[in-house]
Amino acid sequence: MGVEAREARQPWILLSPALVAITLLLFVPLGFILVYSFWLRTATGADVAGFHLDNWAEALTDRFYRDILLNTLKIAAITTVVCAVAGYPAAYFIARSNRNKGFLLLLLMLPFWVSYIIRTMSWINILGVSGALNSLLLWMGLIDEPLAMLYNEATVILGLVHFLMPFMILNVFVSVDGIDQNLESAANSLGATRVQTFISVTLPLSLPGLAAGGLLCFVLAAGTYITPLVLGGPRDAMFANLVFEAIITQLNWPLGSALSLMLLAVLGALVLVYNHFLGMAQLMKGMG
Amino acid sequence: RTPFVREARAAASEVRFDGWGGVVSEAFREYAFDPYTEKTGVKVVDGTFGGGDEYLSRVKASQPGGYNIAHLSGVFDYARYAGLGLASELNEDNIPNLKYVIPKLVDVFRPITGGKISCVPYDYGTTGLAFNRKHISEDEMKEKGAKILLDETYKGKIAGWSDWRTRIWYASLQTGQDPNNATDMDAIWEAIRTHRDLSLKYWTSGAELMSLLAEEEIYVTEGWSGRIYALQEQGHDIGYMDPPNGFGWQECLFVLKGSPMPECEELLNFMLAPETSIAVAEGQNYPPALDPQKVDLGKKIPTLPAFDPTGTLAGLTFADPEYWNGHEAEWSKEFGRIQKGY
Amino acid sequence: MGWSLIRFWTFLVYIFMFLPVAVVVLLSFNASEFGAFPMSGLSFRWFVELARNEAILRAFQTSMILGALTALISTTIGVLASLALIRYKVPGQNLISTILIAPILVPEVVLAVALLLFLNALSINKSFALLLAGHVIFTLPFVILVVQARLVSIRRDVEEAAMSLGASPIQTFFSITLPLLLPAVLAGGLFAFTISFDDITGTLFWKPGGVETVPTQIFAMLRNSISPEINALGTVMIALTVGLPLLGLAIARRMSANSGG
Amino acid sequence: MSTVKLTDIEKRFGDYVAVHRMSLEMPEGGFVTLLGPSGCGKTTTLRMIAGLLDPTAGEIQIDGKRVNDVPIHKRNLGLVFQNYALFPHKTVADNIAFGLKYRGVGKSETAQKVKDALELVQLPHVAERYPRELSGGQQQRIALARSIVIEPDVLLLDEPLSALDANLREDMRVELKRIQERIGVTTVFVTHDQSEALAMSDQIVVMSAGRVEQMGAPQDVYNTPGSEFVARFLGASNIVEARCTARDETSIVLEAPDLGRIVIPADRGPQVNGTGPVKLVLRAEKLALSEDKPSDGVISHSARVETVDYQGQAARYFIRLGELQLQAINMIDTHPHGEGSEVSASFRPSDCTVLPA
């Protein structure tokens, strides 16, 4: 057997554990979910098998689901934009600082290693009526009454931004780090100011990283349910909460399956669009 | 059958118990599991859950026999499990300690499972009204009762549990209806909407309830008696009041179908032993299901809210399982929507 | 847009990132259970209680083992898959990449229940192996993302040189490729470890009896109240995670310095 | 030491044919250079010999044995790359010892061989360093040491010098040739740098677009280019369209615009038959510029210097001779001819080559 025949076979050997694992543990189970979405839940909580379109009809026609899905996409979008706007300069700073790149990136990962629930609940101690920020403002005399800052859409977004910021920064960092600084110098030398250089050279060239980070933030934000539970007010539910409630609280797995497939379809479509324009390879690159 | 399969009957060398974590499971381990294993040689594998609904979904997605005993929330969960065909049949003769239990607590289960029982009652409590005494006086509470949760003056300082039963129960009280037999659901939904719009937040756990009150994010909410007691113990100036027809409930130790019955029954007996019950009760601040007339419950338990020294529990209103479970699918979904602003 | 403005902005972003971490650390020294600010007194009480709390320590141990195994397996599979995608021409590369990323697109509750249903259909009981498999599946994309990014920078000709000198492909992998890939393998492993260590939803569904991880332990405490011992544990973890990675970083620096950049 | 023989090998990448049915025989101990522009298939050929690519057709023999199906790690080759490909995580000594490990060489013998190899490449003191602690030229020598320590049958070098800078490149060129001669291993060297090829090879194989254009000793290839491509590729050449008006056994008579009638020895145009349009090739350094009229026996025309490219020991001139623009490379004494100056440009007919048009 020639070297090339071997080279053609080897990648499949190498890929097989991952593909087998993902097929067995993700795609086959998703097949179950697909089947389940056509079943029906009875009053006692048991499910009847069959081919019923009721769940899909409900999921697709009820305004309630559509509105919350749209609201979820809105929150995910805002989160993504905030991450991008806040994270970009930081990523740029890290990429362009000569020393400590590795250390700065590592620091960024630190909050990940405090349990997610605890981390999210900590905002209550920061933003609460008797939290740090209010105490500080009161002490400085800027306010007389503690401000009610918690439990609204803004705090949900805040929690999500905190969770997702590192993903954005990492992606943008890789992109900016890969831009030849001579390009900026060249633009400068041609008469562009720093701001003009940024807008006409740096920003467009880092778009792939920004897009990869954005996709990751968006997808992960659209799939969260704990953050809105902990930091949201009564109305701040997201689509994953609906899935969670259908499956866990109402034990309505058929409906939950239909709902989750709906979310999956929307996110999947987004990935396909992204893939078409920027390619998964960039997402890969972005994580380095 | 694949070699991975572990037969339920063959697993009698261990019994699986699931319950609440923290102090509760510590107490169980010390007072029930370890002595039980020492005596019988049967291991107790204990797990925890964060909520009953989550546990039920796990059970539903598992093999029969995968789970054995669970510390569940009272009567309607019992009915739900029975409805899903998960109820077992206990041989009461194997649980001599059952005799210490308040009979009223046991009797509510019998009609659901045709006279037999699949669980033993373990503790009880109430979901009453908790309020910050700095901002709301006892008198005002007495005067307004459940309606305090709809009081415009406390807008943004009100909270509530995100549980649909509790919401409907309190809405029944607020609309002057019988919580176990409401007739005007529209009024109830309207009350729930009003409450939602006044609320800062729906809490989902005891930890959240306590921190909301302790940090004065809110002044009034319903609350679990044991949690409020814990806050008072820590010195917070929080009041607790069961309004008329306040929400009483009990918790039980439920044995799932497919479990090794003799071992489970023996374990239940251990857990019902007064010292175990009392330790757990003191840990979570809910009175045990033991009849104070038959057992000496020590010093702390009589001070717990909802405690009934008579052992008749005449002052508490419990939920009617048939009524609640009959509407579960419909109401939980409807509440889900209202909760989200619809 | 001056450099100092960017620096200041970055500083703010880092402050923002560290706020919750700081709260956790502060609260772990707080004497009382609730109400962080103003703190009611400084105390090591929760650390002492943490040291005595066997359940939390056991959960911590489980989390560590689970995280480590997840990292190990996930990294192994991920490295192999990345090798295939970067080193070879595979038809449908883009599709395969998308498939390998798929686990982060599926809401975790769904993945959790779906996997349970599947096992149920096969009549397989839950076990530690299932929990591990579940963790491997959703940490895999992150590992693949990290490792691939690094793999592209390892030159193919170094491997070819090794083979020309008589090393078989497998010998080449172990004596050349793997050592050069080590920083990325460590980074990917760290990623997998962290995500596994922090996971709740999947773990709740997949854990077998008697197995608790730190997050599920915390979750189960939610009904009563989360004990500040958890904050103490967090502080210990942060101390470890600031210390260990710094150590790891030093090692990685050495490694990457050795790999010639 | 062995011979390498390629018979009709061909390599396709999909539809694209990178190497067209190529046959070559490399003599034992010889230094054969594959020379050609970027993309002409040099690396592809080398990689087929190495076993890193499968030929689509044809046979590769090393030492008379067909090796098409022998995997690379069993071919016993020395391979040196443009970027050295040293193992960055191993010391120099470990790099060199790497191949010995798989040949079951004992510890003390390995140590001795590593020491000898380091001495051969004149770097006995760097054994314990890491590759990054060496300069480019040193790294290249270590790469060479690593590949020859295993006593390969064939040494394959793919542009080993091109990453080095000018001065170093010249030094390494000499060094490499010295070592190759010393150990006498059959060597295949790939480069696109003609001066490298000329300086080092026993035999040059000029390739273009996947085909062999010409093959022969450096001086033959250089002095008698077989095609316009070779003439242009090897050094600066003037190529002038001309007409062959007559030819006999001993000479070819050309008529070229601006240059007039030129009679060239017949052996300078072996490929030209009969009369008609041809190409006249004259190397830039064979075109002498001077201010005074030159001696006899040469053809001389007056021309004007347009551009001067000063090169230290020599200068490259672009001159205009009637309508023609020609280039000339001449050694200079102290000062080159100035731009714009009138000179006489002369060459010997025997320095010309005639190619078919």
Next chain:
Amino acid sequence: MSTVKLTDIEKRFGDYVAVHRMSLEMPEGGFVTLLGPSGCGKTTTLRMIAGLLDPTAGEIQIDGKRVNDVPIHKRNLGLVFQNYALFPHKTVADNIAFGLKYRGVGKSETAQKVKDALELVQLPHVAERYPRELSGGQQQRIALARSIVIEPDVLLLDEPLSALDANLREDMRVELKRIQERIGVTTVFVTHDQSEALAMSDQIVVMSAGRVEQMGAPQDVYNTPGSEFVARFLGASNIVEARCTARDETSIVLEAPDLGRIVIPADRGPQVNGTGPVKLVLRAEKLALSEDKPSDGVISHSARVETVDYQGQAARYFIRLGELQLQAINMIDTHPHGEGSEVSASFRPSDCTVLPA
């Protein structure tokens, strides 16, 4: 077009001094090359002129005005980098038009200027392509077009040719020089390739370790190296330890091992005073090898050819002359001297340079 004047500029990175108090004046329209080995501070100097680095001390003047504090985008410079630095996301036309945008040039005028610039670099047809669709040489020409279209006062080029391959590099060299002469802009060119420096410059500044070693017209620097470093760096030189035994107004008398007594014109050793050890520098191409005894006026010794490095039009020989190993680069007619052959090596004393030891 402007003059550039550096006065005592210095650049430190932390403790490390990359450029030591350097003063230079570059004439209007001149082509000045900074030449030196890697790391000697060429780029650092260029970047200070460009405004990409601040000098630690000293003054930079362009056209008589101090520009130390003028930010780069106001200096009106053309800057060309080794790796071209074309904007990959813009077409060639947009790349070239980039600088015009910030100079308020109107649309139609921009289009015209872009067109002119493309014609100047002889690539009129690539306007709508993206940089990645061009070859290296084409990219380099676009980079040049982009920097000259803004009519810069000074053109700064940092190794613009080093990423190109040999043949292309020579072509671009001529092209670049042609364009520079055509527009007549003052140009500072950085390279470590001596042949590039010699071929293109009006003035060469040889740098070493942050200091200027020598400065002058290419032929002066080449023929009369001011230091051993320069002698070695610019082409192949033989450097022989010798003793100065006497000197007067017109000549220096040396005694060198194996070479005997040599009398050299005094102007070939301006730095040598008195007697004592000195260094004799003889360029390789000034050492002629021949089989017959050479004519008068030259010093001649018999020697043996050890290694031959065939270079097409020339050959580089390593010869042994007594204890000395010398190199000689000679034009060759058809065949170089063979290895091992005995030749006579001769040189004119006036071709030698004498440096202090």
